Amino acid sequence: MSSAHKNLSIFSTDNLPDISEKRFALVVAEWNEQVTEALAQGAAKTLLEYGAKPENIVRANVPGSYELTFAAQKMAQKNDIDAVICIGCVIQGETKHNDYINHAVAQGLTNVSLKYDKPVIFGVLTPNTEQQALDRAGGIHGNKGDEAAITAVKMLAF
Template sequence: MSSANKNLSEFSTAGLPDVSQKRFAIIVAEWNTEVTEVLFEGAYKTLIENGVKAENIVRANVPGSYELSFGSQVFAQKADIDAVIAIGCVIQGETKHNDYINHAVAQGLTNVSLKYNKPVIFGVLTPNNQQQALDRAGGVHGNKGDEAAITAIKMLAF
């Protein structure tokens, strides 16, 4: 279901695992910071609201979304990190750069998740324009950061 038909901040919390002792890394792309900061805030808030202790949330910044795969791998390989959330935003723009970056990031995060056998969550917006990004970063369609955090928690119960 597309976010045009679903609010990203509305999800079921039934059956969530106890995450009070779990550690999360949130890797945040600095490119499109006005969007990624709101996504980070949503992810952080959702983790806290669902029982994660603030001291069990580690944040690291990378220059852009392309670097999310490497940043996520650095934390996924750590034994004391249970899940990684990658936060980014690649806006379509006038060239096809987004196709290459989004594909590379999706594949890279999948590879990291499989290599380290832990959840590595794709919290990357891939909108056509700035307004669509803002709509999904706390706007009319909710916050993709909220969705990414709840996905990480749910995957720990898998």
């Protein structure tokens, strides 16, 4: 179902693992900051709500979504990081830059996850407009940051 018909902050919480001793890296793109800050706050709030300790959430900022891959790799290679949550937003715009960036980031994060055998979560919005991004960053469709965080928690149980 498309997010146009779904609240991203509604998800199953059945059988979640204990994450009180797990460490999370939250990597956040600064580009489209109004959106990414809301997503990052949603992710952090969700991690705390389901048992993560504040001191076990490490945050790193990068200039834009393209840089998420490199930062995710730096975080994933750390032995004390259990999962990496990447937050970004690439709005379509007038050129095809979004196609190249989104593909590169998705492929890069997948590669990092497989290389380090850790959950690396794609919490990157790929909307057509700024309003669609805001709708998914705490607006009418909930917060994709919540979804990214709960995905990390669930993947730790896998």
